[in-house]
Amino acid sequence: MNNLELIYNYDHVVTQLIEDIKKSDFKTAYFLKLLNVKDSFFYKKMREKRFSTEEVKLLSKHLYPQQYQEFQDQVIAKFIEKSKNQLNEGLGVDFEKVLADSKKQYGV
Amino acid sequence: MYKIIASPLAVETYQQNIDFLEKQWSENEVLQFISNVSDVISILKVSPQTFKKWEKDSNIHQIEIQKQITLYYQIHHNNIELLLFFNNSSKSRINFETESVFTSFSASDINNKNSLFNMSFFYKPSKKLFFTASLNNIFNEQFFSTIDSNTNYVSEYKFSLRPRQFTVGLSFSF
Numbered sequence A: 001m002n003n004l005e006l007i008y009n010y011d012h013v014v015t016q017l018i019e020d021i022k023k024s025d026f027k028t029a030y031f032l033k034l035l036n037v038k039d040s041f042f043y044k045k046m047r048e049k050r051f052s053t054e055e056v057k058l059l060s061k062h063l064y065p066q067q068y069q070e071f072q073d074q075v076i077a078k079f080i081e082k083s084k085n086q087l088n089e090g091l092g093v094d095f096e097k098v099l100a101d102s103k104k105q106y107g108v
Numbered sequence B: 001m002y003k004i005i006a007s008p009l010a011v012e013t014y015q016q017n018i019d020f021l022e023k024q025w026s027e028n029e030v031l032q033f034i035s036n037v038s039d040v041i042s043i044l045k046v047s048p049q050t051f052k053k054w055e056k057d058s059n060i061h062q063i064e065i066q067k068q069i070t071l072y073y074q075i076h077h078n079n080i081e082l083l084l085f086f087n088n089s090s091k092s093r094i095n096f097e098t099e100s101v102f103t104s105f106s107a108s109d110i111n112n113k114n115s116l117f118n119m120s121f122f123y124k125p126s127k128k129l130f131f132t133a134s135l136n137n138i139f140n141e142q143f144f145s146t147i148d149s150n151t152n153y154v155s156e157y158k159f160s161l162r163p164r165q166f167t168v169g170l171s172f173s174f
Helices: A003-023 A028-035 A039-048 A053-063 A065-088 A095-106 B008-024 B027-046
Strands: B003-006 B057-066 B069-076 B079-087 B094-107 B110-123 B129-136 B142-149 B154-161 B165-172
Touching: A003 A039, A003 A053, A028 A039, A028 A053, A053 A065, A065 B008, A065 B057, A065 B069, A065 B079, A095 B003, A095 B008, A095 B027, B003 B008, B003 B027, B008 B027, B008 B079, B027 B057, B027 B069
Parallel strands: B003 B079
Antiparallel strands: B057 B069, B069 B079, B094 B110, B110 B129, B110 B142, B129 B165, B142 B154
């Protein structure tokens, strides 16, 4: 996929997201609090599709909670698999030593 | 008594969370995090089944160490194997981000060029105080079209520029 295709796809995703905000059961006040913006600015953002990438991520987390959970579970599963492989290779370390070191460093 | 073993990834994510809390929040949060981990380890050493199983894999247990940070572990013989300290938070005390997009489209005698640049900054010195500043579309959106047709003797030039926008915000809550 070339860069332009990515940009146009992203534009399509944001357009869809805005449509989903309009159709959503959430009140507008919910999104205003979520993004910490005033209503006039929020509507301007909606009209002009001016959400930042962080805002898009945050909105999608709340608009598509099930998909977000699935995505997060996939990420966690990959990490856990990597961790298990490391342990199978005998790379495990005594965590109490690690903990003791950080306690000493921060004076806990 | 169970022995606590951690994979290199678990140690790495443990350290990453300390770094994250120290840089983005404060040392108090780091101390709280280390203290919470220590408490959880003390429980795991004597009673590893205490914490709930992960719904995707019943061999894995999970416990929320701190808001947004979850520890995943498994029990293997007499060892507790720490697998991951997962942090799903992107919140930070200081954040600066920029975003720029330039697109160009040419077909026949039509040229469209768009350049967008957004910049935002926020600083959260405490949980109650929040400063934010953003500059959107510094270079604005340029929409430039030229259409020439010799057959119909049409020549059209368009150029539009969006107004600049600068936002400063201060929020304080009790």
